[in-house]
Amino acid sequence: MGMATLVGVANGNTGKRSGRSTRRSAGRTGGKAGKTEKYERGTRSYTMSHIRGKDTTIEVLVRSYLFRQGLRFRKNDKRYPGHPDIVLPKYHVIVFVNGCFWHMHESCGKQTMPKSNVEFWNAKLMRNRERDCRQHRQLLESGWRVIDVWECELGAKTRDERLERLHTQIVDSTEPHIDETNDSRWDALAVQAA
Numbered sequence: 001m002g003m004a005t006l007v008g009v010a011n012g013n014t015g016k017r018s019g020r021s022t023r024r025s026a027g028r029t030g031g032k033a034g035k036t037e038k039y040e041r042g043t044r045s046y047t048m049s050h051i052r053g054k055d056t057t058i059e060v061l062v063r064s065y066l067f068r069q070g071l072r073f074r075k076n077d078k079r080y081p082g083h084p085d086i087v088l089p090k091y092h093v094i095v096f097v098n099g100c101f102w103h104m105h106e107s108c109g110k111q112t113m114p115k116s117n118v119e120f121w122n123a124k125l126m127r128n129r130e131r132d133c134r135q136h137r138q139l140l141e142s143g144w145r146v147i148d149v150w151e152c153e154l155g156a157k158t159r160d161e162r163l164e165r166l167h168t169q170i171v172d173s174t175e176p177h178i179d180e181t182n183d184s185r186w187d188a189l190a191v192q193a194a
């Protein structure tokens, strides 16, 4: 838990946000302030806690939205490369919900390199990136449409719009999918998917 206390400082968060809900509750809620989010969004510990295969906040967010829209899917399906977060056989669509740090999202504020162990992180994240790309290619070659949803797209301001677009991307096979991901690593794949 040491990391959780450190990260706020590292990111310059003042913690002011948490003062909002104190509402003279006479100490009863003391210590429970952060219970919905164990870590502040966008911090190292937050993203580190979002490794594929666990039911993380962003995955649950996307899944529950799709479920409410009446879509049915498989979770973390180990039969496919990358154990995709969401598999929709009916539409032949696979959705990955990516943490921006862990999956090295390009041109994204959340994708900042740690200041220590730079070589280690560089190598590790580059391996992740290459693996993502390889797995996407395999899935495309098997005829799946692959959609990436990024953590930063699920922030409060853009979330609704992104989820609606995701729904359209899933149910309407003429919608672009791979080239909508805002990340140049898929450029070559987009050509392939077209």
Ligand SMILES: [Zn+2]
Pocket (backbone or CB within 6 Å): 100, 105, 108, 109, 110, 150, 151, 152, 153
């Ligand atoms: Zn991002």
